[in-house]
Amino acid sequence: MHNLLQLPRLNGAALGSAYLLAALLPLLLARAQSAAPMDRWEYAAAAMGIIALWGMAVQFVTSGRFEAVSGRLGIDKIMAFHKLAALWLVLALLLHPLAYVLPTSLDDPDLGWIRLQFYLTDPSYRTGVISLGALGVLVATSLLRDRLPWPYEAWRAAHLLLGLSAVLCGLHHAWAVGRFSAEGALAWFWALVALAVLIVVLVLYGWRWWLLHRRPWRLESVTKRADRMWELDIQPGPGTPALTYHAGQFVWMTEGARRFPLFDHPFSIADSPSREGLSLLIKEAGDFTNQIGNLPEGRVIGIDGPYGEFTLEAHPAEALLLIGGGVGIAPIIGILRDMVARRDTRPVRLAYAVGQPQNFACLDELRAATEKLDLQLWLLSEDPPDAPDMMHGRLTHARLTEMMKGLPPDTTKTLICGPGPMVVAVSDMLLETGMPMRNVVYERFDYAGGARSHQDRARTRQMLGIGAMFLLIVTGFALSM
């Protein structure tokens, strides 16, 4: 089902350029439109409103649920972009009315204030104010998500409704009072945008809901693998096609009567595509995962996927450094199981770090894999270990250097999955050992943010470049009119 709305697979730079070029289209349509002459600031205000409206609509496809977009960049990067873009959209929407009143305010501040109050209170501008308010609340509730006393599902529903309100009210505002958008080609363009947003929402919540029911999976078994960690064996139900995926990808999973996309949760596939069905390794972390160990055999499961690019196919390499922290071992076990199944001959070094030795999952299988692959295993526990092949403490610079011995930094890829702080620390240490940034790939299990690696900061700088280009585009529009 992720193949629906499949676009050509593009890299980050191409997607960024496509994003910017697409933003030019409504402005070009506006330029072709005849409108009463305005001050340069007012042209800039109009351009900011147009770009913000277009950008809000695009947020629906950068939400991590379209594999054509997130599959190329990885869920980490696309979510970072989605969050940053939301901030510049709020800024553009705030500046939109302010830039309209700026020329008046410069001549007569009192009159400027009266004009701004008029924009904010007059019924004809109400949908614009609602759009700005909805986007503001959406961004605030996202920034404060971890501190809100809401279940994740309630936050997700609110996020969707606020996003829809922001874009639909924004569209109404453009049609009702827009200087360029009220009629002509741009009005038709906004009609297409409205249709596209509704189709995206229908695909995400209607089509996918239908498929989750039409193609059910079945829980074959639940096995305890470590402290509060379970392995689920899930098989396709009657008439459900097998999933075509690469080891390391993830799926969105729901169960029983809750098979509605709003209730699904992402889990990495801890399995090899050569085996029928799917295995998921799930750690208890909250309402949904706490009851995973009690799910009865035969329970109907909803699977949507595969997603992500945390795979060897997306990151070809001559040698591999795999690093898993806690339940972050799930996709790495999938990759390793697949390497065993394919009799992969490449050198692999695997570091598996946990807090306490009872948190290690699938240890026997990992030890057995050293007999079948060119694999060196590093088991690290922060608490004193309980087996001779385990090490005490965290992954340090010295340990990483030791692991890297004999591996060519240029052609070795590192795949890291684990808690945010560990991912950041390890990825930064790897850069210090001389590994190029392009060879360090990671996936975090939490979108909330927190500590940021050198790589995260480099990405943010590239993404801020897109925001700066928008500023240039708005200035160019205002000056060229």
Ligand SMILES: Cc1cc2nc3c(=O)[nH]c(=O)nc-3n(C[C@H](O)[C@H](O)[C@H](O)COP(=O)(O)OP(=O)(O)OC[C@H]3O[C@@H](n4cnc5c(N)ncnc54)[C@H](O)[C@@H]3O)c2cc1C
């Ligand atoms: C790409 C990816 C792959 C993952 N793979 C695994 C895995 O293989 N094994 C595993 O145990 N965990 C995995 N997780 C984490 C797992 O999705 C969360 O632990 C789980 O959704 C928590 O749900 P809950 O209701 O039990 O806990 P809650 O208390 O509801 O949530 C705890 C935290 O989990 C995150 N979360 C909750 N629901 C969702 C959701 N629907 N979408 C995104 N994030 C959510 C939020 O940050 C939340 O603060 C993965 C996460 C991501 C993003």
